[in-house]
Amino acid sequence: MNRLAATAPEAGQDYLLDAEARAFRHEVRAAMARELAPLAEAIENDNDWEAVKTGIAALGRAGYLRPMFPDHYSGPLSAPGLVHQTIVSEEAAAVNYAFETTIGSALSCAYPLAHHAAPAVRDARLAGILDGTEIGAICVTEPNVGSDSAGMETRIRFDETAREWVIDGFKRYISNASVADTYIVYGITDDTVPAQKGMTALVVPAGTSGMTFPRTYTFMGRRGCIVGEVAFENCRVPEDHLLGKENGGFRIMLEMFNFERIILAGAALGVARTAFSIATQHAQTRDSFGQKLGCKQLIWDMVAEMSWRIDSAELLTYRAAQMYDRGVSGKELMKPAAMAKLVATEIACFCADRTVQILGGDGITKEYGRAEQLFRDTRAMPIVAGTTEMAKYLIASRDLPNIKPNL
Ligand SMILES: Cc1cc2nc3c(=O)[nH]c(=O)nc-3n(C[C@H](O)[C@H](O)[C@H](O)COP(=O)(O)OP(=O)(O)OC[C@H]3O[C@@H](n4cnc5c(N)ncnc54)[C@H](O)[C@@H]3O)c2cc1C
Known part of the structure; x- marks a missing residue:
């Protein structure tokens, strides 16, 4: 089958992506199902760090820790970049957030090594991280x-x-x-x-x-x-x-936070989508008052409120990733990256919470699936890599250039 024809956008998903990026998502999703999904239970139930490492090594072998480092990438993408890296983050987090956090740290470490390290130090330390064999x-x-x-x-x-x-x-x-x-x-x-x-x-x-x-x-x-x-x-x-x-470290930290926030926004989107899919499946299969739960208008409301939020998060996330790939950096990228991170992480929490509500008792027990896990996992998202409040300061500081924010 033609690689690029393999995927059409699902219900508006991937609207901002080109055919190659959509095909990449399709491949990555299949790889995550094959390599990461079998490890997820051990991670959640046994706190199994070795399973996380096994998963990261599999992603490294597949070249999935390299798209945002074109100089170190030799895969099929014609113009690898942060868009593709964000897709990896999104699809990994959709399976289990633990994978994404380790990917995020790997990339944040690899970035200064690739761009700012002395050649000998870069050569000694970067390859293992990009291969997924080092942390x-x-x-x-x-x-x-x-x-x-x-x-x-x-x-x-x-x-x-x-x-x-x-x-x-x-x-x-x-x-x-x-x-x-x-x-x-x-x-x-x-x-x-x-x-x-x-x-x-x-x-x-x-x-x-x-x-x-x-x-x-x-x-x-x-x-x-x-x-x-x-x-x-x-x-x-x-x-x-x-x-x-x-x-010169502050500048490096700023660059790191910019792309880290975009990658984290992708992860939040992945978790939000997993929650949404659990909620919509439940609404269409659970009977209540003689009808499917999903027939009730109050449930429709929750589904719609999740649905438009997820699309908003997607548009902001991939807009920011595309800006990065087009060379926008530093303070110019700060606001779109902060917006993507703020919106996507808050939406992940919203979706996890609404999903628990739609599932009722099933949503808060471990016996009936992952809703309660998503609820716990998402709560860290608006805190890490700059809190929601800090993201608001970054946004407003660009909107009010003549005023120094009172932090
Ligand atoms: C699971 C996890 C993993 C992490 N991984 C890393 C890592 O790998 N490396 C690393 O360096 N850090 C890491 N962090 C730290 C993370 O970046 C910080 O927790 C985050 O920046 C917030 O800092 P804090 O927890 O000290 O909260 P504080 O800065 O004390 O903030 C507490 C609350 O006050 C709010 N607040 C603070 N100042 C203001 C203000 N001026 N106006 C309004 N509200 C304000 C904040 O938004 C927040 O809601 C991690 C944190 C967690 C929880």
Whole structure:
């Protein structure tokens, strides 16, 4: 069969995508069903990190961690980019959100390695991440600093004698803490200027002396994901482990957040779609008051409210991804990326909540499917990668260019 003719847009889905991207989605969806779906139960029921790793390795083998790195991509796509990466994120999260969070960390780690690392460091650390055989982690958040990442307290200094960077600080809520092979660590190198001009990013390989993992957290959802603390005490890496330039870390972080938010929006869309499909199936099969549940207008209302929200999330998400692929970056991409992330993640929560409601008792027990899992998993989405409130500040700051937002 003609590869590009394989898929027509379903009920308006993929309206913004070209034929090649639609065909790519079709292939990715089949691969996720084959490779990831059989692992999902062990992840949810047994918190099975090895199953997550197996899934990521399968995605790596298929080349699905490479579309947003065209220089490292050799698959069939004629113009690989963030649109295709977002499709991967969406389809992975539709199967299980744990896969997407590990993909998101991998890509956020791979991005600065691909674009800002010294060639020797890039060559040593990037291939494994893109192959899915190694794991990445990003260290921004700290106990006293979450949304206000510019206020971070971790300090980085350069030891002229040893020709090494030295990190002292404490990070928390770090995805893949203790299981990652490569850590991208942000810290302040010059505290006499605003963080935008005094922040530096480094590459820290696993096993580096002075990096420890005091604690792993337990969350209400996202089972299978490992998130914990990372402590740095006189932690030293060689001179060439600098990313970009000294004091140039804030710009790298901004670039990372832009695409990370778009990828996360794709994941939220994937989870919202899974919830929607559970809800609509239930509404059409469950009998109530002598009719199918879906005959009731109050149920129609919930279905319609989910349906238009999902389409809105899709349009904003793929608009932002297309802008990225057309070269929009930095502050110009900040608003569309924040909008996509805000809308898609809030919609994922809405859809998970409405799905539980439509399922009634079946929605809040583990005995009758995944609705309760989706409800727990989605709650993290409006918090990670910049909260909904921070996304609103980013949006309004572009709309009110003459006013400094009062954070
Ligand atoms: C599961 C999970 C995985 C994560 N993974 C990573 C990771 O890999 N790497 C990493 O660096 N971080 C990670 N994080 C951290 C995440 O990015 C932060 O949790 C997030 O940025 C919010 O920071 P905070 O939790 O400290 O909340 P706070 O910043 O303390 O905010 C608390 C609440 O106050 C609101 N708020 C804060 N300031 C304002 C203001 N000025 N005006 C209005 N409202 C405000 C926030 O929106 C939020 O609702 C992860 C978090 C979780 C939960």
